[in-house]
Amino acid sequence: MTEQKTHATDAGTLVWDAPSDEPTSASQKDSVLLEVQDLSKEFHVGGGLAGLVRGQPAQTVYAVNEVSFTLRRGESLGLAGESGCGKTTTGNLLVKMLEPTSGRILFEGQDISGLEGEALKAFRQRAQLMFQNPYEALNPRFTIYRSLVEPLLIHGWEKESDRLERILSTLRRVNLRPPEAFLNKYPHQLSGGQLQRVVLARSLVLDPDFLVADEPVSMLDVSVRAGILNTMRDLAREMGLTTLYISHDLSLLQYTCDRIAVMYLGRIVEIGPARVGGTPHVIENPQHPYTQALVSAVPVPDPSLARVRPRIREGVPKPTDIPPGCPFQERCPEVMQACLDSFPPWVEVDQQQYALCHLYGEHADSPKLSER
Amino acid sequence: MALLEIRDLVVGYQTQRGMVRAVDGVSLSVAPAQHLGVIGESGCGKTTLMRAVVQVLPRNARILAGEIWFQGCDLLKLSKNEMRDLRWKEIATIPQASMDSLDPVKRVGSQVEAILTVRGDYDEKGAKRRAAELFELVGLDTANLTRYPHEFSGGMKQRAIIAMALALDPTILIADEPVTALDVIVQHQVLEVLKQLEMELDLTVLLITHDISVVAQACDSVAVMYAGRVVEQALAGPFFEAPYHPYSLGLQNAYPNLVQPRDVLISIEGYPPDLVEPPPACRFAHRCPFVEPRCRQIDPPLEGIEPDHLAACLRADEMDTLRTEASDYRTWAETDAAEDPEYEKKSQAQMLEGVASD
Numbered sequence: 001m002t003e004q005k006t007h008a009t010d011a012g013t014l015v016w017d018a019p020s021d022e023p024t025s026a027s028q029k030d031s032v033l034l035e036v037q038d039l040s041k042e043f044h045v046g047g048g049l050a051g052l053v054r055g056q057p058a059q060t061v062y063a064v065n066e067v068s069f070t071l072r073r074g075e076s077l078g079l080a081g082e083s084g085c086g087k088t089t090t091g092n093l094l095v096k097m098l099e100p101t102s103g104r105i106l107f108e109g110q111d112i113s114g115l116e117g118e119a120l121k122a123f124r125q126r127a128q129l130m131f132q133n134p135y136e137a138l139n140p141r142f143t144i145y146r147s148l149v150e151p152l153l154i155h156g157w158e159k160e161s162d163r164l165e166r167i168l169s170t171l172r173r174v175n176l177r178p179p180e181a182f183l184n185k186y187p188h189q190l191s192g193g194q195l196q197r198v199v200l201a202r203s204l205v206l207d208p209d210f211l212v213a214d215e216p217v218s219m220l221d222v223s224v225r226a227g228i229l230n231t232m233r234d235l236a237r238e239m240g241l242t243t244l245y246i247s248h249d250l251s252l253l254q255y256t257c258d259r260i261a262v263m264y265l266g267r268i269v270e271i272g273p274a275r276v277g278g279t280p281h282v283i284e285n286p287q288h289p290y291t292q293a294l295v296s297a298v299p300v301p302d303p304s305l306a307r308v309r310p311r312i313r314e315g316v317p318k319p320t321d322i323p324p325g326c327p328f329q330e331r332c333p334e335v336m337q338a339c340l341d342s343f344p345p346w347v348e349v350d351q352q353q354y355a356l357c358h359l360y361g362e363h364a365d366s367p368k369l370s371e372r
Numbered sequence: 373m374a375l376l377e378i379r380d381l382v383v384g385y386q387t388q389r390g391m392v393r394a395v396d397g398v399s400l401s402v403a404p405a406q407h408l409g410v411i412g413e414s415g416c417g418k419t420t421l422m423r424a425v426v427q428v429l430p431r432n433a434r435i436l437a438g439e440i441w442f443q444g445c446d447l448l449k450l451s452k453n454e455m456r457d458l459r460w461k462e463i464a465t466i467p468q469a470s471m472d473s474l475d476p477v478k479r480v481g482s483q484v485e486a487i488l489t490v491r492g493d494y495d496e497k498g499a500k501r502r503a504a505e506l507f508e509l510v511g512l513d514t515a516n517l518t519r520y521p522h523e524f525s526g527g528m529k530q531r532a533i534i535a536m537a538l539a540l541d542p543t544i545l546i547a548d549e550p551v552t553a554l555d556v557i558v559q560h561q562v563l564e565v566l567k568q569l570e571m572e573l574d575l576t577v578l579l580i581t582h583d584i585s586v587v588a589q590a591c592d593s594v595a596v597m598y599a600g601r602v603v604e605q606a607l608a609g610p611f612f613e614a615p616y617h618p619y620s621l622g623l624q625n626a627y628p629n630l631v632q633p634r635d636v637l638i639s640i641e642g643y644p645p646d647l648v649e650p651p652p653a654c655r656f657a658h659r660c661p662f663v664e665p666r667c668r669q670i671d672p673p674l675e676g677i678e679p680d681h682l683a684a685c686l687r688a689d690e691m692d693t694l695r696t697e698a699s700d701y702r703t704w705a706e707t708d709a710a711e712d713p714e715y716e717k718k719s720q721a722q723m724l725e726g727v728a729s730d
Contacts, residue, residue, distance in 0.1 A: 082555040083526075191643055221413040221582065226626045227639030248555060251628035255637065280633055297560040299585035301627045302612050310557055316525075
């Protein structure tokens with residue numbers, strides 16, 4: 001950790017004139033910022049008039065299914081999984097862009113579902129979402145200044161000089177320098193990397209405590225990706241920001257996050273520390289067969305490194321007809337009879353590393369169906 | 373002997389600002405059964421290069437100079453009809469995002485059969501048989517022939533697209549970002565299918581991608597493009613072990629590696645130069661941590677450094693010592709583009725995007 005402090009890409013020169021209360025002080029660092037309890041979100045597909053005509057009733061899809069985790073202050077959690085696994089829906093639920101079907105989200109101990117009016121506004125100031133595609137996230141007719149001043153106006157910053165000062169310092173923080181040069185530019189005048197920095201600046205301009213970054217660099221070229229990731233990593237440390245990174249790219253999450261969670265069909269199937277004592281943990285010791293497959297499928301930029309081939313077949317089952325038992329049974333190379341019969345338990349396999357899998361429960365010694 | 377040889381190719385896009393030389397003097401040769409990966413970032417000219425080979429360029433594009441030799445004839449001298457006969461039968465392409473171009477209201481099988489009967493010499497019965505054969509080749513159940521595209525997953529669509537590209541048994545396959553939109557597991561499996569087909573069918577492949585790790589998985593040789601030029605070309609093994617161009621070194625160190633993670637990834641600050649008026653010097657100079665005064669005056673030629681290893685860098689002979697420095701992120705904070713905050717040339721990548729999508 002100390003080693004990474006020194007590298008801070010220009011972080012040493014960053015000036016932030018926010019109130020001087022230290023958000024990263026030891027006592028607060030360990031406190032829980034966000035607690036997610038059995039969070040579920042269903043969507044109804046089909047039905048309607050067309051469904052009535054065809055005699056097809058509406059079906060229920062659990063985009064997010066009984067997801068629970070806690071986020072400590074200043075921690076970064078990476079959410080990985082294939083398209084459609086529910087990772088974006090989870091992110092949207094956490095910032096109250098969507099309402100959950102059941103379950104609770106506690107932000108500093110307070111359930112956010114009941115928030116209204118001023119309390120909701122205050123929450124919105126503290127929990128921000130950063131969008132995936134910088135080319136679409138900004139209004140093309142707004143200057144950068146206007147895009148950044150809007151949140152401040154909405155949240156009642158009355159003095160123009162205060163607003164300008166905050167915008168300039170935020171632009172400086174995300175390494176857009178000199179900040180004055182960007183104020184009157186339009187999005188089309190900036191490159192993808194600069195735009196994504198503006199998008200980041202917009203989500204940080206209100207000095208939030210919690211940031212959900214949905215695929216923050218997937219639209220960018222490799223050469224500028226690292227710059228954005230490094231900036232985000234440094235800022236999170238400096239501001240004590242709690243971050244949820246959503247990405248399909250495990251190598252990116254390994255690089256930026258403290259903990260990694262893997263989602264499959266709406267459920268978290270494995271969660272654990274990204275590193276233990278400086279070496280990769282979940283990535284090097286994946287426990288759930290799905291995580292193992294994901295890890296071995298990630299391409300590595302070096303042909304000399306031998307990889308284990310993923311042993312699972314492609315194609316996620318339709319979320320409308322998930323089989324009883326383990327949701328991963330159809331693709332699992334280690335499937336056992338218990339996986340077909342009962343829902344897998346949540347087991348702490350290693351220190352702080354949990355997996356939703358029968359392999360580590362009471363059926364651990366049962367024969368694999370493939371061995372019969 | 374090379375199967376496909378591109379010599380000093382220059383392709384420009386006519387824009388209001390002048391001629392944008394998106395491909396500016398590219399020479400590449402592809403041997404039979406070679407699997408060449410072309411790596412580069414947006415706007416480097418890799419897609420333009422591919423489109424020039426099959427001559428399906430946008431209307432405002434002009435081939436300004438160069439030759440493209442394929443099986444003993446210069447493709448640029450062929451008539452439209454002669455070129456049409458070569459496409460698909462000899463040179464097949466998988467264009468970018470082609471898995472989204474399947475006709476949503478026709479069964480996938482009939483779309484494959486259409487190619488076989490319209491472009492190939494198959495009768496209806498033969499086409500049906502061949503379509504089934506192709507589906508088996510790419511690992512798709514033949515029951516899928518009667519399904520519609522919306523019933524296919526992303527990986528299945530991409531397999532169907534590969535089957536269609538191979539329908540008329542081409543000699544060379546040019547694939548532009550064939551796995552970019554796919555999930556990792558599917559991406560891995562589609563690449564494995566491609567690799568297996570290359571072996572079975574003795575196919576020559578030109579794979580265009582921005583993703584250096586895709587090339588590491590699927591190709592036996594590499595060409596790196598930057599600002600309209602090839603800046604390095606080598607066999608995959610030596611390239612990944614010891615690249616010679618600073619840009620290749622930058623790309624390699626910017627890419628997160630799951631097996632051997634690094635503490636800090638490097639970032640190559642700045643953008644390629646404006647290709648309307650590229651500087652008469654090294655195009656990477658302002659982003660290069662190893663720049664010397666002569667780099668700003670001399671345009672380095674693509675030269676052999678070792679057998680089968682070409683690089684366009686004046687300091688390529690010192691690269692063995694510079695390589696260690698290049699893996700340190702601090703090195704990359706000292707380029708002109710990183711140090712000069714006023715440096716804000718409009719991104720070439722963005723301009724070209726606007727042009728090429730016309």
